[in-house]
Amino acid sequence: MTVVEDLINRNRSGEPVGLPCFCTANEHVLRAILAYAKTTGLPTVIEATCNQVNQEGGYTGMTAADFMAWLRGMAEEAGVPMDQLILGGDHLGPNPWRSEPVDVAMQKARELVKSYVQAGFRKIHLDASMACGGEPNPSFAQIAERAADLCAVAEAHAPNPADLIYIIGTEVPIPGGETEEPAALDVTSVDRLYDTIETHRAAFEARGLQEAWGRIVSVVTQPGVDFGHTSIYPFVPEKAKPLSDAILSQPGLTFEAHSTDYQPTSALASLVRSHFFFLKVGPELTFRFREAVVALAQIESQLQIAEPSRMTQVLTERMSDEPRHWKDYYSGSEADVARLQMFSYSDRIRYYWTDPAVAAALSKLTANLGAHPLPQTLVSQAFMGLEFGEIPTTPGALIEGHILRCVARYFEAAGLPASTG
Incomplete structure (x- = not known):
């Protein structure tokens, strides 16, 4: 069986x-x-x-x-x-x-x-x-x-x-x-x-x-x-x-x-x-990923980075330049559409992470933030709810941990918590 x-x-x-x-x-x-x-x-x-x-x-x-x-x-x-x-x-x-x-x-x-x-x-x-x-x-x-x-x-x-x-x-x-x-x-x-x-x-x-x-x-x-x-x-x-x-x-x-x-x-x-x-x-996974990336961009904006990634700006620029993944889905005022492009349960932004310009900006963001341990106070502000004493200080760990909020809860709901593996 x-x-x-x-x-x-x-x-x-x-x-x-x-x-x-x-x-x-x-x-x-x-x-x-x-x-x-x-x-x-x-x-x-x-x-x-x-x-x-x-x-x-x-x-x-x-x-x-x-x-x-x-x-x-x-x-x-x-x-x-x-x-x-x-x-x-x-x-x-x-x-x-x-x-x-x-x-x-x-x-x-x-x-x-x-x-x-x-x-x-x-x-x-x-x-x-x-x-x-x-x-x-x-x-x-x-x-x-x-x-x-x-x-x-x-x-x-x-x-x-x-x-x-x-x-x-x-x-x-x-x-x-x-x-x-x-x-x-x-x-x-x-x-x-x-x-x-x-x-x-x-x-x-x-x-x-x-x-x-x-x-x-x-x-x-x-x-x-x-x-x-x-x-x-x-x-x-x-x-x-x-x-x-x-x-x-x-x-x-x-x-x-x-x-x-x-x-x-x-x-x-x-x-x-x-x-x-x-x-x-599906979309909840990349919704959590996007939350983590935007939070990292917020941390980057608080640091004295000589060449910042412009992560969120690049995302919005590429979505405007190549609207085919969202134009048949989002409607409303210009402000409404702009908000939905970035913050929507439908998460149409997920189609843009492999765009060369977006991928390059993300690589630059993680490189900028990975050069030194991140200040825990900034991480705690951007990723609210982390336990003191358990705050990751690398971009990779922060992205993974945020995605796992989705993964872990699905296994828990399915009666398969981590301790049963």
Whole structure:
């Protein structure tokens, strides 16, 4: 029995355990996650999305094989064995090519899935829910048939198909996040849950994928959680109770919750108790990273630095010069948009950290502040809440520690505190 199977069995039996899924391609964030994995020994899920990483490079410029090699190198440096990590592919399907005719988009989706499993990704979210090339929104049956099509590709090309686990379902925001503030959230109905499961079961059986069906471990549903640019929609367990009760009638299955970022830790724990076994988090990780970088820039401004990094100015300049990552998301007055660019739960700023000018400014910032131990009084002001006697005085330690505020609380909510590793 694998560690995931064991934890799922325990969750379904009523034990409040789950697994966080860290969805990010930010190097600083990944190194912090790996440092935590090294310290705790806990199983750690790291995921890439179809938009981040695909055969055309995605917005990171990486293929699945590139991402895997990059992560393997960082894991080796951190002293984390690869068998402690579970690599996942999120929203694998035609989404990056949804403007193209469905036949073309699905062929590219097949290549996407093939590239992920060949690279060694084991947790595969099959998502063929989007309309392609101007077609009407696909039916439950069409979505399931396309998901089964992609599953057949995964089974045919994985080095060891028995190592794969699958996630189905898609009642979540599109990859990349909401373009507008959600007006209201509806919890997935029990009928829609059953329709999702039964249409997928029939589609898998029609393709002779019964063995793969036994490795479906979770269904993505909407438990009533999400976030917008400035709002958070908290989990209300009572509203999701019919849904959480219903999954126990489906042998071996749990839920995967997307867009759980910024939920109170108590709400994350309630999700796990309600059988939302996988807790996906992405923007919260880079939100914490951005907070740390801005805090370091504030420290730099208080020191007599001959050549300051201009960190925040460079960020705002590059976002203004290259608005494609935020212009379809943020609106309002000039002041409103400027504030959202830097301080938004949607965290569209995360797409700019690899911009050459931004990366150079960040390197200069850390070099400027890393030359000598930082004054603890300045650090305490910029990073409020640090314990006296435990105040880091290097930029790397401060960035890592701030990111770990997110990482640690997700493991705590999942019933896997650091002491259990």
